[in-house]
Amino acid sequence: TFFLLTFPYYSIPPHLGLYIGWRCPHYLWDCFRIGNESKCFCGHLLREHQVISDISVPCHVSQCRCLMFCFIPSRPEEVGEFWLKRRATFDPKAWRAQCRCKHSHEDHAATGSHPCKHHGCCCNCFESNFLCAACDRCWEEHETFFETRETRRRGGRPQGTDTVNNWRRPL
Ligand SMILES: [Zn+2]
Ligand SMILES: [Zn+2]
Ligand SMILES: [Zn+2]
Ligand SMILES: [Zn+2]
Ligand SMILES: [Zn+2]
Numbered sequence: 001t002f003f004l005l006t007f008p009y010y011s012i013p014p015h016l017g018l019y020i021g022w023r024c025p026h027y028l029w030d031c032f033r034i035g036n037e038s039k040c041f042c043g044h045l046l047r048e049h050q051v052i053s054d055i056s057v058p059c060h061v062s063q064c065r066c067l068m069f070c071f072i073p074s075r076p077e078e079v080g081e082f083w084l085k086r087r088a089t090f091d092p093k094a095w096r097a098q099c100r101c102k103h104s105h106e107d108h109a110a111t112g113s114h115p116c117k118h119h120g121c122c123c124n125c126f127e128s129n130f131l132c133a134a135c136d137r138c139w140e141e142h143e144t145f146f147e148t149r150e151t152r153r154r155g156g157r158p159q160g161t162d163t164v165n166n167w168r169r170p171l
Contacts, residue, residue, distance in 0.1 A: 022071040031134035039074035042066035042110035054146040066110040071144045079130035100127045
């Protein structure tokens with residue numbers, strides 16, 4: 001049930017068949033499949049983290065205290081706000097997923113319940129002001145899962161690269 005990897009994610013041999021998905025724990029499908037360029041709550045990308053085991057994926061950026069990669073949407077279409085991109089003033093690089101306190105995930109602590117660090121804000125845990133584009137549930141109901149082919153098989157979840165396109169919820 002556990003795998004030990006001491007090399008960075010980008011060099012994980014493909015035959016290990018590691019799947020990284022973001023979903024609500026009881027789902028049989030993944031809302032999003034996670035890749036090297038996916039963003040963590042700490043503000044850094046998956047490739048800046050090291051996959052040590054399925055429950056230990058710390059961030060390697062100096063000064064960052066993040067101990068476990070935790071997916072956060074980094075594009076408005078991931079939270080269903082497709083219209084944003086049509087705005088002439090929209091800057092995709094500046095867009096950040098926000099908490100109900102109106103501060104971005106980068107203003108919240110990377111660990112624990114993610115309290116807001118913005119001066120004067122009394123928010124003590126990140127609560128998304130957006131919904132997942134795939135399932136319409138809030139961010140905090142989701143988790144990031146690092147799974148091997150075997151773990152997925154036992155969970156009854158799709159495995160094998162030939163089924164990747166069928167991962168999303170059947171329409
Ligand atoms: Zn980080
Ligand atoms: Zn992180
Ligand atoms: Zn907040
Ligand atoms: Zn805040
Ligand atoms: Zn979802």
